[in-house]
Amino acid sequence: MPVLCYHAIDPAWRSPLAISPDAFARQCAWVSRHRRVVSLSEVVDRVNGAVRLPRGVTALTFDDGFDTLYTHAMPILREHGLAATVFLVAGTLATGRPAVDWVDDPPPQPLGTLNRNQVLEMREAGITFGSHSLAHHDLTLLGEDECERDLRESRELLEDLLGHPVRWLAYPRGRHNERVRRAASRAGFTHAFTLPTGPEPRGAHALPRVGIWPKDGINALRAKTSDWYLGVRTSRMFPLAAAVRHLGRVGVPA
Ligand SMILES: [Zn+2]
Numbered sequence: 001m002p003v004l005c006y007h008a009i010d011p012a013w014r015s016p017l018a019i020s021p022d023a024f025a026r027q028c029a030w031v032s033r034h035r036r037v038v039s040l041s042e043v044v045d046r047v048n049g050a051v052r053l054p055r056g057v058t059a060l061t062f063d064d065g066f067d068t069l070y071t072h073a074m075p076i077l078r079e080h081g082l083a084a085t086v087f088l089v090a091g092t093l094a095t096g097r098p099a100v101d102w103v104d105d106p107p108p109q110p111l112g113t114l115n116r117n118q119v120l121e122m123r124e125a126g127i128t129f130g131s132h133s134l135a136h137h138d139l140t141l142l143g144e145d146e147c148e149r150d151l152r153e154s155r156e157l158l159e160d161l162l163g164h165p166v167r168w169l170a171y172p173r174g175r176h177n178e179r180v181r182r183a184a185s186r187a188g189f190t191h192a193f194t195l196p197t198g199p200e201p202r203g204a205h206a207l208p209r210v211g212i213w214p215k216d217g218i219n220a221l222r223a224k225t226s227d228w229y230l231g232v233r234t235s236r237m238f239p240l241a242a243a244v245r246h247l248g249r250v251g252v253p254a
Pocket residue numbers: 063064132136172173
């Protein structure tokens with residue numbers, strides 16, 4: 001089942017991570033008409049084998065916890081009655097609130113992240129939250145103990161704020177390996193989400209999501225929310241299929 005991964009919904013930031021509120025509103029209008037959007041807990045129940053979901057089901061997630069989610073995404077999600085989960089960089093909620101330093105192409109003005117009151121207000125509106133680690137480090141570059149400490153601390157910080165267990169994680173930049181998956185489990189996460197660009201192992205600590213980027217129109221959204229998409233995108237044959245499509249586009253002399 002396709003779980004979509006967004007980042008910022010921002011009218012001013014031109015970045016692969018930012019989708020304009022207008023484009024996001026069009027996408028939400030389309031998915032609410034053509035797909036059944038479920039909560040991430042329903043996705044997790046399906047992974048656990050507790051429920052069977054019909055075809056045409058999708059879920060919405062947001063990584064990084066930019067504050068534009070509060071100002072621009074939440075009103076649109078509410079208008080369409082769509083469930084969503086935000087994966088927060090837990091360190092940004094701690095005292096001192098460190099700045100966003102993990103973005104490759106930041107805008108001239110500093111990027112803001114959700115504050116504690118906004119998170120609590122969003123929770124009251126039905127948004128659920130998971131961890132996106134403590135400081136958005138590439139977890140594959142940390143030792144296993146250091147990785148476990150980072151993830152455990154992120155979970156405890158979020159649980160202190162939210163007052164309930166936080167059991168879901170999204171790996172920063174989707175990067176993970178066997179060591180990271182083991183650390184995530186030991187740090188108390190029951191499920192962890194990735195962002196595959198090719199074949200990768202699957203399991204409760206490697207649940208694939210599909211990234212939605214600014215160039216994606218409704219046709220891309222239709223494809224990316226189809227039940228076949230992830231299987232094709234993460235297939236070993238995908239680079240070959242993409243190359244054949246590319247040759248088709250450029251026109252190969254007969
Ligand atoms: Zn991220």
